[in-house]
Structures are given as structure tokens and as C-alpha cells.
Amino acid sequence: MVKSKWVYANKYNNEGHIVARKAQLVVKGFMQILGEDYDETYASVVRLESVWLVCAIAASLGLRLWQVDFVSAFLNSENTFKIYMEQPLGFDKGGDKVWLLLKTLYGTMQGAHDWAITLDRTYTEHRYYTSKADSQVRSKVVNGELTLTTTWTDNVLGASTTPAGEVKVKEELITNSHLLICD
DSSP: OBOEEEEEEEEEOTTSOEEEEEEEEEEOGGGOOBTTTBSOOOOOBOOHHHHHHHHHHHHHHTOEEEEEEEETOGGGSEEEEEEEEEOOTTSOTTOOOEEEEEEOOTTOTTHHHHHHHHHHHHHHHTTOEEOSSOTTEEEEEETTEEEEEEEETTEEEEEESSHHHHHHHHHHHHHHHTOEEEO
């Protein structure tokens, strides 16, 4: 059983004034046991050279570059292992309750890996070609619309032929990953 903690942050505007407060529950993943709570601790990320190549191709072909960040990505991926967590502070004062995590929380040892599987499944369902040189570079051509993407954890840098192509890709990623995208 793992413990958790609350992480608090203030969001500031350009003048330095607080405009929002954020609280995030994270797992103390260092308490997990290899083979019992997790078995993989990595998620593939795009190589920097691949990002440069995609940007060069985009410039050469006049493609539109765009970037997205998935909001609460880990909360939308299934846990590969059963992870039990002590009830966090601020809930029932009994303190003897345990939660079974149905979704991955930030801080879990396998969270990034489980998210990568979820995102890869989405790309596969939409018939993207995965580069043999870098598995985090994907492409798709439909009716002359070319889309290239590079992925690192919960961020995607993409290039599309038209604005409509960009919108279509974002819709595909949102629909199958059940996520919101922050442009």
C-alpha cells in the first residue's frame, strides 16, 4: 500500500497576481514494490533529432506546426497493476480506509508507461504509421492531408498540411484518449 500527498501551486498572470490555485493529489511512488505494484518505469520519448527532422520537413513542405499538452493524461490511462493507496488527508477522518486506484495518478512508478500504452493504442486505432527509426514519430496521409507527430510523455508536436487537418488530428486524439487538450 502506498501513500499520497497533496501538491499545491498558485497560477499567476503577467502582472504577478494570483489568478488560480491548483491542488494535485500525487502518489508516493517510491513506496511501490517492483513486481508487486509495477514492472516498467519508462515511457518512450521522441529523440531531439527526430523533432528537428519533423520541423525541417514541415518548413520544407510548408506544413502548419502545432503543439498540444494532454490535460490530466495519467488520470486517463488504466493501471497495469492493482495499486492500493491510503486515503489522502482531507477525507474521512477515520484514516483507516484504503483506495484501489482504477486510473494512474502522477507519481506512480508505471504511470508514464501506462499512459504511453493508452496513447499508442489511440494512434494505432487511427492507422498512423510508426517510424522504424523512432517509435515516437508517427505519420498519416489521408486524401492528400499529411500529418506528422512527435510525442514525449503527454505532449505532442505536430505538423499538418491544412488547418482542417490539424483539427482532425486533435479530435482523433481527444476522442480515443478521452482527454482534453491544452493548445
